[in-house]
Amino acid sequence: VLRIDASHVPMALGLVDDGEVVHRADDGSIDLALTVVNQDAFIGLVLTFLDHAEILEPPELRDALVAHLRRVPA
Amino acid sequence: MSRVPAGARVARLLAMIPWMTEHSPIHVDEVCRRFGITRKDLLAELEVLPFVGVPPYTPDTMISVDIDDDMVSVFLAEPFDRPLRLTPSQALALVAAGASIRAIPGADPGDALQRGLAKVAAALRVDPERVTVELGDVEQATLDALVDAARTHRQVEIGYYTYGRDEHSVRVVDPHRVYADRGSWYLLGWCHRSEDTRVFRIDRIDSCRVLDASFEPQDPTSEIAVFHPSSDDPVVTLSLAPEAGWVVEQYPTESVVLDGDRTIVQLRVAARPWLERLLVRLGSAAVVVDADAELADAGPAAARRILERYGAA
Numbered sequence: 001v002l003r004i005d006a007s008h009v010p011m012a013l014g015l016v017d018d019g020e021v022v023h024r025a026d027d028g029s030i031d032l033a034l035t036v037v038n039q040d041a042f043i044g045l046v047l048t049f050l051d052h053a054e055i056l057e058p059p060e061l062r063d064a065l066v067a068h069l070r071r072v073p074a
Numbered sequence: 075m076s077r078v079p080a081g082a083r084v085a086r087l088l089a090m091i092p093w094m095t096e097h098s099p100i101h102v103d104e105v106c107r108r109f110g111i112t113r114k115d116l117l118a119e120l121e122v123l124p125f126v127g128v129p130p131y132t133p134d135t136m137i138s139v140d141i142d143d144d145m146v147s148v149f150l151a152e153p154f155d156r157p158l159r160l161t162p163s164q165a166l167a168l169v170a171a172g173a174s175i176r177a178i179p180g181a182d183p184g185d186a187l188q189r190g191l192a193k194v195a196a197a198l199r200v201d202p203e204r205v206t207v208e209l210g211d212v213e214q215a216t217l218d219a220l221v222d223a224a225r226t227h228r229q230v231e232i233g234y235y236t237y238g239r240d241e242h243s244v245r246v247v248d249p250h251r252v253y254a255d256r257g258s259w260y261l262l263g264w265c266h267r268s269e270d271t272r273v274f275r276i277d278r279i280d281s282c283r284v285l286d287a288s289f290e291p292q293d294p295t296s297e298i299a300v301f302h303p304s305s306d307d308p309v310v311t312l313s314l315a316p317e318a319g320w321v322v323e324q325y326p327t328e329s330v331v332l333d334g335d336r337t338i339v340q341l342r343v344a345a346r347p348w349l350e351r352l353l354v355r356l357g358s359a360a361v362v363v364d365a366d367a368e369l370a371d372a373g374p375a376a377a378r379r380i381l382e383r384y385g386a387a
């Protein structure tokens with residue numbers, strides 16, 4: 001499940017065509033449920049939103065994204 | 075030679091070659107009249123033709139041009155006379171390309187191209203009407219409004235998300251052309267906010283209002299609808315690991331140098347968020363070798379912001 005900030009919802013819905021909106025918050029953000037078949041590609045997709053998106057679950061994907069970011073050279 | 079976009083120039087050449095071949099020898103002035111170009115431009119095009127051919131590009135596989143006393147003769151090499159043989163996948167790609175053109179508003183379904191492609195489809199035993207080409211997830215009402223505004227030369231006000239700068243804005247645009255490319259719809263037009271020609275992805279337009287104000291129509295061949303970095307944009311130098319080689323293929327580069335198994339590439343950066351996205355996606359596969367001070371920390375700063383969101387900074 002991927003949380004998208006309100007400012008990036010149109011972009012997200014344009015990029016992701018097989019997701020299901022499982023929650024819409026009052027602030028305009030949405031939670032998208034997606035089936036991930038390629039972890040690297042999914043992390044690349046999530047990072048195109050920079051800090052305007054967050055993987056809520058599963059924890060393994062959160063951890064994988066965090067590990068990826070920690071490898072960005074300082 | 076007058077400045078003609080490369081695409082328009084190739085299209086013109088593709089029309090000129092068979093006609094000149096069929097009518098050789100033909101007077102230079104007659105070719106100029108038929109194709110509406112100057113003598114100087116025609117002679118420049120004719121200088122290019124001897125470099126056109128097919129592999130292995132030996133003299134017998136190249137187009138030859140002879141100009142004698144203002145009479146032009148164009149001769150196609152023997153390989154051009156062979157019947158075109160397509161693999162099934164190449165033929166299907168042609169049918170699909172034709173279907174995408176048919177999807178463009180205003181396209182004539184009965185034109186020569188569509189009739190020709192129908193024959194290819196028949197040989198493949200596929201129904202071209204059942205070949206569906208999806209050109210991005212855009213609102214049909216937005217697409218129709220933009221096409222109509224471009225046709226009637228009316229300005230539009232659009233709400234637009236700029237991916238590179240990560241910002242939303244409202245702009246007034248003179249819509250010059252709506253077109254599809256590589257699976258997405260685009261609007262090419264004069265942006266009054268930027269005071270420059272801009273290309274907009276239509277799936278990033280979240281509102282569109284046709285205004286009463288009109289604009290002077292533009293020559294459709296006078297603009298090139300591709301991104302060109304400005305020479306004022308700062309340059310960043312990256313050292314890329316082999317798995318990041320796609321960067322060189324995907325983005326305009328200033329220079330590319332191989333250094334062992336790594337690639338040293340220079341890119342112009344139009345906006346910091348674009349570089350941030352690139353660097354966080356590349357992770358450990360890219361190292362910034364050189365950059366202006368304001369861009370030097372783009373990767374780690376963006377990574378830090380995202381990690382903060384995950385409570386992991």
